[in-house]
Amino acid sequence: MGHGLKSTSSVPSGPARENLLALERAHQSAITDRIFRSGVRQLVQDSWQRSLSLSLDPGRVAPERALTDTELRDLRNRHPLAAVLPVVHNLLIRHAFDAELLVAIGDESGRLLWIDGDRVLRRQVEEMLFVEGADWSEKRVGTSAPGTALALDRGIQIRRAEHFNALAHPWSCTAVPIHDPDTGKILGVIDITGGDQAVAPQTLPLVEAAVAAMEAELRIQRLRQPNSSPPAYRSQISLPTSVPRLAPAGLSVLGTDHGQLYSGGSTVDVSPRHTEILTLLAWHREGLSADRLAGYLFHLDPAVETLRAEMVRVRKVLALLDPPITITSRPYRLESRLELDAQQVLAFLERGAHRVALGAYRGAVLPGSSAPGIIEIRSEVSSRLREAMLADASVDLLLTYARTEEATWDTEVWRACLELLPARSPKRATVVAHLARIEVEIGGHRNILQRSRS
Numbered sequence: 001m002g003h004g005l006k007s008t009s010s011v012p013s014g015p016a017r018e019n020l021l022a023l024e025r026a027h028q029s030a031i032t033d034r035i036f037r038s039g040v041r042q043l044v045q046d047s048w049q050r051s052l053s054l055s056l057d058p059g060r061v062a063p064e065r066a067l068t069d070t071e072l073r074d075l076r077n078r079h080p081l082a083a084v085l086p087v088v089h090n091l092l093i094r095h096a097f098d099a100e101l102l103v104a105i106g107d108e109s110g111r112l113l114w115i116d117g118d119r120v121l122r123r124q125v126e127e128m129l130f131v132e133g134a135d136w137s138e139k140r141v142g143t144s145a146p147g148t149a150l151a152l153d154r155g156i157q158i159r160r161a162e163h164f165n166a167l168a169h170p171w172s173c174t175a176v177p178i179h180d181p182d183t184g185k186i187l188g189v190i191d192i193t194g195g196d197q198a199v200a201p202q203t204l205p206l207v208e209a210a211v212a213a214m215e216a217e218l219r220i221q222r223l224r225q226p227n228s229s230p231p232a233y234r235s236q237i238s239l240p241t242s243v244p245r246l247a248p249a250g251l252s253v254l255g256t257d258h259g260q261l262y263s264g265g266s267t268v269d270v271s272p273r274h275t276e277i278l279t280l281l282a283w284h285r286e287g288l289s290a291d292r293l294a295g296y297l298f299h300l301d302p303a304v305e306t307l308r309a310e311m312v313r314v315r316k317v318l319a320l321l322d323p324p325i326t327i328t329s330r331p332y333r334l335e336s337r338l339e340l341d342a343q344q345v346l347a348f349l350e351r352g353a354h355r356v357a358l359g360a361y362r363g364a365v366l367p368g369s370s371a372p373g374i375i376e377i378r379s380e381v382s383s384r385l386r387e388a389m390l391a392d393a394s395v396d397l398l399l400t401y402a403r404t405e406e407a408t409w410d411t412e413v414w415r416a417c418l419e420l421l422p423a424r425s426p427k428r429a430t431v432v433a434h435l436a437r438i439e440v441e442i443g444g445h446r447n448i449l450q451r452s453r454s
Contacts, residue, residue, distance in 0.1 A: 023161040024169070031058050031164075044143060044162045047151070051142030051164040058142065058166050063128070066111050066135040076113050081105060081178065081188050083221055084214040085114070088190065091210045091356055093117060101194035104130070108186045110137030110147050121194060128167040130193065141165050145175035146191040153177055153186065155208050157199040172199040176211045181219040190214075202352055209353030213360055216344065220252070223260050223267050249325055250339045253279050255363025263321040274314050275366060280373045282340050287333030296373025342381045349388045355397055361385060364406060382406060389413070395420035399427065402434075411438055 026037040027048075034052070036045050051058075067075060076082055085105075092103045096117035102125065105114045112134050115122065130136070138147035142164025149156050155176035161169045175191040192198050192207055249263035251270070259275030261268045270278065280288065280296050288296070294307045311332065318325040326335045342365050348357035365378040389401045390413065398417050407413045418431045 020160060023159075027058075027161045027166075027169075041162070043148075043152070043156065044158070047138065047143040047148050048164055050138065050151070054139055054142075056140075056142045056164065058164050060167075063130070063134040063136055063141050065129070065131075065133050067133040069133070072113070072133045075107065075111075079107060079113060079188070080180070080218065081107075081113070081214070084217045087214050087217050087359070088210065089116075091213060091359055092190075092192070092207075095355075096192075099194070099197070101192055101198055102130075104146065104191040104193060106136060106146050106150075106189045106191065108150065108188055109135070110140070110150055110189070111135050112146075113188070118194070125171065125193065128165065130168075141168075144168060145173035145193075146189045149175035149177050149191075150186065150189050155204055155211075157204055159196070159199045172196055174199055174203045174207050176204070176207045178211050178214055181215045182222070205351040206353050206356070209348045209351050209356040212344065212348070213356050216341070216360060219250070219262065223252070223262065249321070249336065250341065251275070251278055251282060252341050253365050254341050254345070254361060255367065257366050257368040259366075261317075261321065261325075263323055263325055268317060268320050270317060272366070272369065273310060274317055276369055276371045276374055277310060277314050278334075278338065279340060279366065279377065280371075281327065281332060281334050282338040282343070283373075283377055285334070285337070287328070287331035289331045293332055296376075297371050299370050299372060342377070346381065346384060349384060352392075354388055354393050357385065357388070358393075358397065358401055358404075361404075386410075386413070390416055399431075409438055409441070411435065414438065 022039060026040045029035045029037055030040075030045070030048050031052070036048070088103065088105065093116045096103050097119075100118045100121055102115055102117035102121055104112050106112045112130070112132050115130070115132050125131075135141075136144055136146050138144070138151045141147055143158060144163055144165070145156055145158040148158065155174070157172070157174045159172045163169055163171070171193055172195065173191055173193040175189050177189050178187045179185065180187050190207060190211060192203060197203070249261070251262075252260045253275060257272045257275065259270040259278065261270050261278070276297060277293070280293060290304045290307060294304050297307065311327065315327060318327065325338060327333065328335055341360065341362070345357050345361050348354070348360060365381050366374050367378070369375070369378075385401075386407070389398055389407075393401065395417060398413065398420065401407050402410070402413045402417055414431055414435050418428065418435070421428050421431065
């Protein structure tokens, strides 16, 4: 996977094959003799034990078609994750076709609602009933990435013979639960299934980043339509009660000057000046003295008294949230974490999830702000994204970045696209034409400057 999706379904050789055979022997020992050998991850052993306690048969097809076609269609239509399918398609599914991988989305009980990706692989996994409408919870099939990820409420990878069901041993998978961004409750799970590349080291962080983008998109859609509510959705089964994971409070600052502040289930529109203050405090989590904050905020006259008056008004805005956010004094510091969407982009880049990072980048940080501290943040986020794209992005991703507003006239980016494109790619003509247009525009500006000086 990495920044694009790659896979191979070849049989391992050498040490990898020996490891696989040892894992198969360990699986047989656990199933037949209830003897758990060393060399098997504790997470997998624990799941095998849970599976054995349910008297599941590892030698036959264990999933069941839990939903009729009508029930499946109805559940899809009213499920909250239907609203973020375009995000999944953009970040994962459209790359899975060339990578011999499948992307599956299940509900919170492990029932598979959507499966897409490589057509040949999709037909192959139908033999073990890995199909839409099937129940792939741990209680039905034993150890598998989607079912065990839901059981543990964490992202996991299951390689070949780590599956409880022997029919799943040719395959590997990575799965991550998806949570409601407001309540923290599990909404479902997303799974990547295929050959060994489905459990490559970079696959799990990429899927985790895609899930973060899905959860962020759910939150953004709710912010855009505060008075509308999605169709009522209620699971048909009882799930173990757990403590909801409340998401940290957040502030949207990309591509806008009027920030949107959210905490729990409440949102507040924030003025440009207050957005600048909160952005600076969220960025400098250690806190800022009054003098430093004033210097970051005011372009010409860093007046501390003016800042103090603004802080009174900011605190009143924060008190409207539920739960409220508080700011301490000396130094000014946010008592609880406030996550900027710009920081999420940088976090995606650090994980190596460049495609997700670019998808989450909705524009420059507070583009209309002239506050010195905001200009620094804007420049850092923009430059780190640009550097990552030039250094590590695939050509398709780099072309997507090149078409953004801030890269449209970036000659270096467009030349990098040209270098990466295959010699016979039909896209080369478009890139060459755009580079010529840039040269014409730059030349025109030069002539205007020369005439104005003469």
